[in-house]
Amino acid sequence: MCYALLAAIVMLQGGGAFAAEPIVGRASDTVVIHGARIRLFGIDAPESAQVCEDAAGKEYRCGQVAALALSDRIGEAPISCEPRDTDRYGRTVVVCRKGAEDLNAWMVAQGHAVAFRRYSSDYAGQEAQARAAKRGIWAGTFEDPAGWRRTRRGGAAARIADEPTPAGSNASMTCTIKGNISAKGDRIYHLPGTSAYTRTVIDERAGERMFCTEDEAKAAGWRAPRG
Structure with a gap:
């Protein structure tokens, strides 16, 4: 998740321990209650230093735009x-x-973040809507935030540090289904062992991605190969 987003929602009550009850607070530029860092579930936004291109090909700080959008959406209202x-x-x-209003869903629906499918497909529908409407980062071109971190922060070791696996989840499983976009724009997923799997190379910058399950790929708008 983009660390710039922590300028809008950074700290939660009760330290790092898991809390069963909702945590309520008022957000300004930063929420600081006992110093516990948080992550927004199921979404991944561009990093604060990340640059994207708009529909006209002009570069802009998409991570900064995402953080400001979330901060503006919250305003002075209490959040839970x-x-x-x-x-x-x-x-x-x-x-x-x-x-x-689910703020995680709002971020993805407005194109300020992508669904973080490595952990959850809860927001895949909002991502599909944002992509179709060309909202936010989908209006132009961008590098997948996880891919951006891998290339800018030292590869696999940095990826693990930036994207820790939630305890008790299946996020640590290896996602091996390749989601490819054909020259005609068809979104097709390839399972390991199928004829096109080995020669299919995923380009995250083009919107291609890996999936953990067929259901996840289908929910995101990909289909199986025909014939």
Whole structure:
């Protein structure tokens, strides 16, 4: 998740321990309550230093735009964050709401973040809507935030540090299904052992990605090969 987002929602009550009850607070530029860092569940936004291109090909700080969008959406309203898990680094993984609105879902639906399928497919539908409507980062071109971290922060070791596996989840499983986009724009997934699997190379910058299950790929708009 983009660390710039922590300028809008950074700290939660109760330290790093998992809390069963919702945590309620008022967000300004930063929420600081007893110094526990959080992660927003199921989404991944561009990093603060990450640069994307808009529809005209002009570069802009998409991570900074995402953080400001979330901060503006919250404003001075109280928010409630529901803990879902605690990751291996003690960070509380949460779904935050402003009233009845799921802020995690709003970020993805507005194109300020992508669904973090390595951990959950809960927001795959919002991502598909944002992509179809060309909202936010989908209006132009961007590098998948996880891919950006891998190439800018030292490869696999940095990826593990940035994307810790939530305790008790299946996020540590290896996702081996390749989601490819054909020259005609068809989104096709390839299972290990199938004829096209070995020669299929995933380009995250083009919107291609890996999936953990067929259901996840189908929910994101990919289909099996025909014939």
